Amino acid sequence: MCTGKCSRCIGGTLYPLVFISIICNIVLFFPGWDVKYAKDGHITDEVKYMGGIFGGGILVLFSAIYINLTGEQGCCGSRFGMLVSIVFAAVGAAGALYSLIAALYGLSNGPLCKYGETWTTPFKHSNWSYLTDSKSWSDCTEPVNVVQFNIGLFGTLMATSCLQVLLCAIQILNGLFGCLCGTCINQEKP
Template sequence: MCTGKCSRFIAVALYPLAALSIICNIVLFFPGGEVKYAEQGHITEEVKYLGGIIGGGVLVLLPALYIHLTGSQGCCGNRCGMFLSILFAAIGVVGALYSFIVAVLALQNGPLCKYILWTTPFKNSDKSYLSDSSMWGQCFEPKDMVQFHIGLFGTLLATSCLQLVLCAAQMINGLFGCLCGTCTEKGPL
């Protein structure tokens, strides 16, 4: 496969992943589908880090656009373009890592919910709330907050893993394109 075609494939795969990351992070601001929790400041701390918007979103979307342009029409533009795609893919790796770390921290600490007061009841507990669903009843408000939290941050975690793999693959692809040159279609002699 030509390095340009591979670049285009990677970029096209990164677009929906970046959009999904942004959407998940935005939805996390509205637990239970209500605005009142955001207005009152009752949002899980890791949501405010914007891992899905900045990391998995913007810092992956910008490299995806450049990588797509590099691989336009099935062939890479030139060796310099492929070298720059390595640098842009590295930015994507940084963004995906940021999103990954924020999602891991959020899943480890648990959601902010109303237990007796507004707190993160699972943050320093001996047992993991992820493996013991009987603990989920400690969150009274918002309704189904634990499932909401796990579902969206789990999606961000999976999305950032895929973004990491794709951006790392583009770094390798860009290296091949930079060292081996562009692919050219051979016409009849």
């Protein structure tokens, strides 16, 4: 496969992953599908880091746009364009890593919930054991099903971020080959 076509494929694949990251992070602001927890400030701290919006969202989106343009014929579809795509892919990988780390912390610390009469993160020092102990999830009385809510969304953010890091790493290699060997866009037959 030509390095230009590979860039278009990677850029196009990153777009839905960006959308998923942003949506997951936005939804995490509304545990129990209720606005009142956001208004009252009862949101898990890792949600406020906005890894899915800034890291896996905006930074990866800028990278995806440029990587996609690198596969097109014109100013970006050149050896220099491929060199610059390495920088954009590295920025995208850094953003995706930020999103991954925020999601990992979100899963390891567990959700902020009403535990007894106080708002706390009861699973913070559980060493991930709460993930397999579904009986302990009922200790969080409010918001309803917040543990499942956080596990599902932070897990999705983790998977999405891993794919974004992988695709950006592939683009770094693709950009290196495109920089050294050319994009082969001009060599394609109509």
